[in-house]
Amino acid sequence: MLRVDLEILQKWIAPDSRVLDLGCGDGALLERLRESLNVEGYGLEIDPERITACIARGVNVIETDINKGLAHFPDNSFDTVVMTNSLQALKRPDLTIDEMLRIGKECVVTFPNFGALRTRLYLAARGRMPVTKQLSYQWYDTPNIHFCTVRDFEALCREKTIRILDRATVASTAIERQLSGIWPNLFAETAIYHLSKHQNNTGDTR
């Protein structure tokens, strides 16, 4: 995870709150949140090496296959449920987002924007699935099975009447950063969303 993402994300998380991180990787985010915001965090991870890395950092890590469901977590049991760069690797991202909003009062989701101009040009010019620095897999071996664009994601939020509290974008060059403010779907490399349940039923999503 990039430093910039971390900094943006941190602004949306309250000090001393309870955070659940889906696909927590090596635990860097949770460690950072604990140190800077005194957050009580738990991470879910499936990769053995990353789990060991979390243990070495002293981060609470729970071996879990997110695709098998999160039904054992009670409603509203976390202040924020975070998922960074894992959405596109899930079997049913839409169902996981439902679960995140059930478990957390708020959610933060980040994902690589497949609608970025670079990606579009790659596909248009070469006629092959984009392989970039950020998305470095071949089509056949990628864990990323559900790519989406900024517009796709927002359409899903509308459909599910999910409230978008904030949106931020990350891009690698200064000009792209500026342009991504105006045309996020063309210039954001990574999109970061701060979500909550629908306004009219924030207390109960059932």
Place this chain on the structure above:
Amino acid sequence: MNSSFPSDSVGLVKPQTYVFDEPLELACGRILPRYELVVETYGELNRTASNAVLICHALSGHHHAAGYHSPEDKKPGWWDAYIGPGKPIDTNRFYVVALNNIGGCHGSTGPRSINSATGKPWGRDFPPLRARDWVHSQARLAAKMGIGQWAAVVGGSLGGMNAMRWALEYPDRLRHCVVIASAMKLSAQNIAFNEIARRAIQSDPEFHQGDYLSRETLPRNGLALARMIGHVTYLSDELMGTRFGRELRRGTFERGLEAPIEFQVESYLRHQGDSFSGSFDANTYLLMTKILDYFDLAREYDHNPVKAFGHALCKFLVISFTSDWRFSPKRSEEIVDALIGANRDVVYANIESEMGHDAFLLPNPRYESVFRTYMAKVADEADKLARGN
């Protein structure tokens, strides 16, 4: 130390006996007037006694967890794979305390010991125990050894129950609780297996309602049968398939021949049963399986595990094994969910293994790596405390 021992072994060890003359009030209401605990220790206790680790044994375990009693020993202690210099429970850093619990049959006060009131072995009259009785007896041992707070209390299976009970009974006397292949309570299926094992023992004509010692006999067949049943449930179908398959130890299926046939698995189980029944005490087996059956972590906390763990102060490491169906990963996940609900620090790993419940005793690279990484943090903390910062 004998140079023929492996370099990562604690080497030659000698059990010690601690005598407790102060009566111990038991959960059943009866009082154990005095008791002895047989104990082994490995490593050195540091200046501030911050590096002590308690090992809680399982159903058939005892104090001999690591090292060798004599140079002729063929096998080391029961958890030698994980206790020793450079091993996950690193005896270069920790002072490890392993004991035989009361009710046991390896030297600590139990059904085989002499009841001072009668001058005869306790036998079936030995009071029924609960895991908390072990915790209280272990707390007195800690006090005697000058250990105010364990760096970690560690246990697998029944030992994991013992460790969890520690976290609730004496929350400020341990910093970490390591619960391996365990459960907050047994399932009906699990109790059922224990009952079959008990019935096997009780049906042996030599059992004499538990009074076999005074009649100078032993319910060997019953105990062997109990162990065979238990053993099958500790292994997985896959493992038995790869280890024994349908291989024959003797005989043949060839037509026209009437030689007696013995499968490898039959001979293996028979051997396991026979060697166990020669060394273990039947009354202890009955008592231990009942401790397992009656254990219910949250019973006194309105049957609410979150409320129960709300009383704990330590951090938890929970480990399960994919092919363990006697203490399945689901049971460990329940522990983890309750700990998260109670806002306790917890790490959980579900280790890929085909060894069944026995996996917690056996070498496994991933299990080792998780355990080692966690215990290294525990040791760092203990060092920090010893330095006084």
